[in-house]
Amino acid sequence: MEEEEKKSLNFIEQIIEDDLANGLDMSKLRFRFPPEPNGYLHIGHTKAICINFGLGQKYNAPVNLRFDDTNPAKEEQEFVDSIKADIDWLGFKYDQELYTSDYFEQLYFWAVEMIKQGKAYVDEQPSEDITAQRKNPFEEGINSPFRDRPIEESLELFEKMKNGEFEEGAMSLRAKIDMASPNMNMRDPVMYRILKKPHHRTSEKWKIYPMYDWAHGESDYIEQISHSLCSLEFENHRPLYEWYLDQVYNNESVAPKQREFARMNVSYMVTSKRKLQRLVAEGVTTGWDDPRMPTISGLRRKGYTPASIKNFIERVGVAKRENLIDIQLLEFSVREDLNKVATRVMAVVNPVKLIIENYPEDKEEWLETENNPEDENAGTRQVPFSREIYIEREDFQEEADKKFFRLKLGGEVRLKAGYIIKAERVEKDDKGQITTIYATYDEDSKSGSGTEASLRKVKGTLHWVSAKHALPIEIRTYERLFTTEQPDAVKEVDFMEFINHQSLRVSHGFAEPSLKDATLDDHFQFQRIGYYIKDRDSSDDQLVFNRTVTLKDGYKP
Structure with missing residues (x-):
């Protein structure tokens, strides 16, 4: 021993x-x-x-x-x-x-x-x-x-x-x-x-x-x-x-x-203080704690956790010779921890309205859903449901092949924690953009109702947000700040030449109303989208959420 x-x-x-x-x-x-x-x-x-x-x-x-x-x-x-x-x-x-x-x-x-x-x-x-x-x-x-x-x-x-x-x-x-x-x-x-x-x-x-x-x-x-x-x-x-x-x-x-x-050198990052100072001074980032910065405060603001960083360091180990650590190992460690602690919520980042025509206009109900299936002590919560909802625009196609398991005209999917719906028709604007999807629902198919209809199997499950109760949110999607693994590896080339000018995308979507009470330390998984955290720029009039990491993991441990 x-x-x-x-x-x-x-x-x-x-x-x-x-x-x-x-x-x-x-x-x-x-x-x-x-x-x-x-x-x-x-x-x-x-x-x-x-x-x-x-x-x-x-x-x-x-x-x-x-x-x-x-x-x-x-x-x-x-x-x-x-x-x-x-x-x-x-x-x-x-x-x-x-x-x-x-x-x-x-x-x-x-x-x-x-x-x-x-x-x-x-x-x-x-x-x-x-x-x-x-x-x-x-x-x-x-x-x-x-x-x-x-x-x-x-x-x-x-x-x-x-x-x-x-x-x-x-x-x-x-x-x-x-x-x-x-x-x-x-x-x-x-x-x-x-x-x-x-x-x-x-x-x-x-x-x-x-x-x-x-x-x-x-x-x-x-x-x-x-x-x-x-x-x-x-x-x-x-x-x-x-x-x-x-x-x-x-x-x-x-x-x-x-x-x-x-x-420790991590791919797609620079850690020279002089270079980090330059990123701040030249306005490439909004400050030392910008979520694109490799600073601890930046990683914290982006939604990384202390446990994920410690686990990453443990995996890297203590070596005598320098090497380049794949950033995907860091992201893997973050996902691994967030999967255990992040509350699952429903949010739509690229919304399109869906109206359930046979659902009563004046009706609303609260559906039960789990907070985190990975944590048996996380419990459940209630989410509101109504006739008009938002779903992701990418989750619908008018026509699709057999490999598309989301919603298409004439097809059925289950709404998370809710009913099975069937897409019937669409409405478009003068540019051909879909503005509204019209659907019907199977009243007896509500999840957990114990009816035969509720046990009916469909291949797709979609997240959604009730339009009547939707909480408007700003979503900041952060990508890697540099376009190459080692932006400062070549001394003859200014590392600023490798700045990714699309490293931040800002969009607006909707979330379930429970996020109104989110704190800056709460971690969320927007179901089927990624992990997010509330940003300090949030106000009573505008809630802002930063994407921490995507759900998909390209790292093979």
């Missing part, structure tokens, strides 16, 4: 198990999720969220939410709030809400100590010169002319940088490591740059801000994070992460261990 359990561990869990076996006290386990508050979280972040918080749950260990707020030029409180809301919505609880800015004083103090030890220096070169001097992995870099400047001089300049006495770009603080290293990250990386911009938490206090590589590992150390898990793009940064830790580590503390996993 132990051998089977060991085989089921992913490689990160195996690392942790090995560390515990080699003496790490389980009480020292601590994880973190460290987002930058410069945009909304997207589907790629859900993997890191599920990994870190999942490990916290597995080992009963705390998980910190730490905002890496080291770039005030791009950070906003809006992004902080959205990140917290997304994590809460996914159902995860963090131990502490922390910020890298909480540690600015300590980071500055450590940087000063490194200067005193001859391990950092102030460089007055522009960033372009620094980059050029680094050369490439196959050629040794060129030392900065300021690399060996006196320690006291660097200390004085660094304090003046902190006090705002120099302009942005005038100088930076660099670590003194190895300009000949084949790892470009080790070639005297910049630790601090001058940024004279107000910070959303520290206001005007700081004029210099730490670079990610310097701040990240040291923040992990301050918080005593045992395992610092990040995406594969930071694998080459690990030696620098460890070098920085060596400068402050003492033997009585936990040394955080950085390990990398493959980031």
Whole structure:
């Protein structure tokens, strides 16, 4: 049994198990999720969220939410709030809400100590010169002319940088490591740059801000994070992460261990924050939470559920090498969950009126139908029925072959939870468009009435909405935002060239009156059409529903 359990561990869990076996006290386990508050979280972040918080749950260990707020030029409180809301919505609880800015004083103090030890220096070169001097992995870099400047001089300049006495770009603080290293990250990386911009938490206090590589590992150390898990793009940064830790580590503390996993790329999506920002800025989408965006808030607004996203991440697994995940796997996971939880309702998105001529004009009745056949505890509800109803225009043909099992002239179908009807004739406008279908019904054929007629079998069953009770709704049908699987795969081609300009279609239809009481968290299956959710744009005068996914599933698990 132990051998089977060991085989089921992913490689990160195996690392942790090995560390515990080699003496790490389980009480020292601590994880973190460290987002930058410069945009909304997207589907790629859900993997890191599920990994870190999942490990916290597995080992009963705390998980910190730490905002890496080291770039005030791009950070906003809006992004902080959205990140917290997304994590809460996914159902995860963090131990502490922390910020890298909480540690600015300590980071500055450590940087000063490194200067005193001859391990950092102030460089007055522009960033372009620094980059050029680094050369490439196959050629040794060129030392900065300021690399060996006196320690006291660097200390004085660094304090003046902190006090705002120099302009942005005038100088930076660099670590003194190895300009000949084949790892470009080790070639005297910049630790601090001058940024004279107000910070959303520290206001005007700081004029210099730490670079990610310097701040990240040291923040992990301050918080005593045992395992610092990040995406594969930071694998080459690990030696620098460890070098920085060596400068402050003492033997009585936990040394955080950085390990990398493959980031998650999903077909027909882009997850670069810069590119997502461009979609918003150029009006391609209506905002960060547009249902076409791969952001968590966008997916939520579209109708995805926390359970479906978690199941998707579990199916994807924790890999060491990147690959492209088929979006149909994500949609499969959404359908699978919604099939269990979504209330079945009747709505007509492309309506045509049908009049049952032999049904009394002044009569109406309430028919019983199930809320969700997949959930035995979901119960039933009553839907109104009357002489005039709406059905889908695609559900009727004047003439059709034997494979058409819906309504045609002279043919019969059953109305969901109701009667069997027969189409008799149609009425058209001057363009030949059908405006009204006239039908008759079998009075004894009502579903569940127990009569012989009610047991009569017909091949088609249609959903419908009583015209007298119909609730007008706006339907937003979302398709994929891009026309190709990897819109940003070719660097020479702007990803915006692959925008699907028909990614949103707006139509108007009718729904049963029960949807009037729908909330933004209720999920519905419009029977025989797809899964939908009420949109926040809804008002008392206009209810809006977004399509989450279609009923049909092209994915083969």
